[in-house]
Amino acid sequence: MNRYLKLVNFEMGRFIKIYLILIAITAVVQIIGVIVKAKTYMAKADQKIYEEMMSKSDFLDEFGTMSMMDVAQSLWLMAPIALCVVTLIIYIFLIWYRDWFGKNTFIYRLLMLPTNRLNVYLAKATAIFLMVLGLVSIQMLFLPLENLLLMRLVPDDFQTNVGVFEIVHNHRELAILYPQSFIEFVLHYGAGFMAVFILFTAIMFERSFRWKGILLAVLYGGLSIIVFVLPFIFMMVTEHPLLYPLELLGLEVLFGIMITAAAIWVGHYLLMKKIRV
Structure with a gap:
């Protein structure tokens, strides 16, 4: 520490x-x-x-x-x-x-x-x-x-x-x-922090694999975004509000935590095993 x-x-x-x-x-x-x-x-x-x-x-x-x-x-x-x-x-x-x-x-x-x-x-x-x-x-x-x-x-x-x-x-x-409430603060800045980790890990892909890494970084970033907005995409395709607002919020928070944790894990792996200095 x-x-x-x-x-x-x-x-x-x-x-x-x-x-x-x-x-x-x-x-x-x-x-x-x-x-x-x-x-x-x-x-x-x-x-x-x-x-x-x-x-x-x-x-x-x-x-x-x-x-x-x-x-x-x-x-x-x-x-x-x-x-x-x-x-x-x-x-x-x-x-x-x-x-x-x-x-x-x-x-x-x-x-x-x-x-x-x-x-x-x-x-x-x-x-x-x-x-x-x-x-x-x-x-x-x-x-x-x-x-x-x-x-x-x-x-x-x-x-x-x-x-x-x-x-x-x-x-x-x-x-x-x-934000006007603590929940909004967590959502706004949590999403921003998640974006920072996604970009950091995308940089690790580029530094690890150079030109191929650029493509991997773009694919990784796109996949992260798709996963995050997946509940909204599903609701748009089905055209039915299958989830209540609070359930949708909870699902988005869960996805955000998963994406952030995955970004940290992948970034750490690349930094330890693949990065070239």
């Missing part, structure tokens, strides 16, 4: 500079977005009220008040989040391939450590998961701070103060990142 934790800490340390840059970009872009949206709204209010002589009540009836929802539904908030998501997806591959193609072919030393190679596999997956949770948590801290900034920039008569829960609840993408 101690060696596993050291490997996790090591993998986190290797990504920390990019991680901090992602956090900084997210903070800067979203703060700029709040300022721009607030200034744009107030400029429109000044134009309508003071230049076109529209009454305040008429302006509010036509354009509504300003709230954090206006920022949340814009690219100012979602673009940095998308950047973080894309970066982490790329890093799922980079966390392995840089060890092979880096300057000193670090994979030689990594796989020769006096520890089970499964610890290397699990440590990389854990590092990815912790990075995801870290960025999600930091974004949750940013939302109320950005909301506070918006309230400072917009006069009380022109603003509607909304809480973080309301922002998340009424935003489709944010609702995925921030």
Whole structure:
């Protein structure tokens, strides 16, 4: 366990500079977005009220008040989040391939450590998961701070103060990142963790068999997806809801656990028996 934790800490340390840059970009872009949206709204209010002589009540009836929802539904908030998501997806591959193609072919030393190679596999997956949770948590801290900034920039008569829960609840993408119940959290992030293990094992196929491994990786990934959605496919073919929603949910959870366990087992086998460094 101690060696596993050291490997996790090591993998986190290797990504920390990019991680901090992602956090900084997210903070800067979203703060700029709040300022721009607030200034744009107030400029429109000044134009309508003071230049076109529209009454305040008429302006509010036509354009509504300003709230954090206006920022949340814009690219100012979602673009940095998308950047973080894309970066982490790329890093799922980079966390392995840089060890092979880096300057000193670090994979030689990594796989020769006096520890089970499964610890290397699990440590990389854990590092990815912790990075995801870290960025999600930091974004949750940013939302109320950005909301506070918006309230400072917009006069009380022109603003509607909304809480973080309301922002998340009424935003489709944010609702995925921030599930409203523990069960949804397990489902969303469990599916994401399963996808990470599938990709890790697909990489092990490619590293073990090279060009043939690419085909095996694609077949393995496709088979994993088919197995996971098999209950839905069966219900679509039969055109009859043979399972109640809770039964379908339980079956999907069971399949997800089986697929994840299989991915770890196959990945460990390839790493121990087939991998070439």
